[in-house]
Amino acid sequence: MEPSADVEFLVWDLTGPAPADxxxxxxxxxxxxxxxxxxxxxxxxxxxxxxxxxxxxxxxxxxxxxxxxxxxxxHETSTAELALGMMIASQRGIPDFVRNQASGTWGYGQRPSLADRRVLLVGYGGVGKAIGARLLSFEALVMRMASRERDDEHGRIYGIDSLYEQLPLNEIVVVSVPLSEQTRGLVDARFLEAMPDGALLVNVARGPVVDTDALLRETSSGRLRAALDVTDPEPLPADHPLWAVPGVLITPHVGGASSxxxxxxxxxxxxxxxxxxxxxxxxxxxxxxxxxxx
Missing domain, CATH: 3.40.50.720 (NAD(P)-binding Rossmann-like Domain)
Known part of the structure; x- marks a missing residue:
């Protein structure tokens, strides 16, 4: 920021004594x-x-x-950008291609697109809206879910009470809810079991919104995939088994960390x-x- 004649700037990282009263x-x-x-x-x-x-x-x-x-x-712009990038990377197999490049392997194969996929946005605040707007340009079919059901100029926004009706119908589920007592552990074993085989979970909310053990079971079996910008615990320990699960893409809480x-x-x-x-x-x-x- 440019200094202003009317504003005094002080630097304090909240350690040590405050530089002013x-x-x-x-x-x-x-x-x-x-x-x-x-x-x-x-x-x-x-x-x-x-x-x-x-x-x-x-x-x-x-x-x-x-x-x-x-x-x-x-942060909505950066977080939505990362969420889209993780969806595309997961759908199109980009992590596999990166690994193949290291060994010089030409691993040709057809991958699922983002286009025509049914995507459920669990959480429709600023981040959810930014993700939804970008998904439309990729020709995805977007379902929106917030705390209560309502309609807007784009159609129906489902309430969280219809979660278990919507989960089996969507191939990608993006979670962007704030962390609260109501959302802690929201993505539990029941939530994951309701997702269809091969579905992708994207978490750009907070790590504790997802039950890590339940997610590890579903992804380790190969039934579900995941793209996670946040984890529980965080940082994820180097020896945590989630790192090595095929079909799981992890970024280190960098949703907002862009230029x-x-x-x-x-x-x-x-x-x-x-x-x-x-x-x-x-x-x-x-x-x-x-x-x-x-």
């Missing part, structure tokens, strides 16, 4: 642990602006009186600064809104 806006390090926010005890902060969309665990450690905003609008992140994060911070200086309520507030109102 208070801040109008504080931006914690990207991908930091929520418990780092305990450093704000005794520090006056008008707004904590996260660099992530998810904020699981933050409410447990955020000091009383702090207002917390997430980075909705920053598209920085300019979008800068624009969000600039907007928040402008709103705070104008005495207006910031955007993306997900915790502590009552403190802002007071």
């Amino acid at each position: 208070g801040f109008d806006l504080l931006v914690p390090p990207y991908m930091g642990r929520p418990d780092a926010l305990t450093a704000l005890d005794g520090v006056t902060v008008r707004l904590v602006q996260s660099q992530s969309i998810g904020y699981d665990g933050v409410a447990d450690v955020l000091p009383s009186g702090c207002v917390f905003a997430n980075a909705a609008g920053v 598209a992140m920085f300019p979008r994060m800068v624009r969000l911070i600039q907007k928040q600064i402008s709103l705070l200086m104008a005495g207006e309520e910031p955007v993306n507030v997900v915790l502590g809104r009552e403190s802002m109102a007071g």
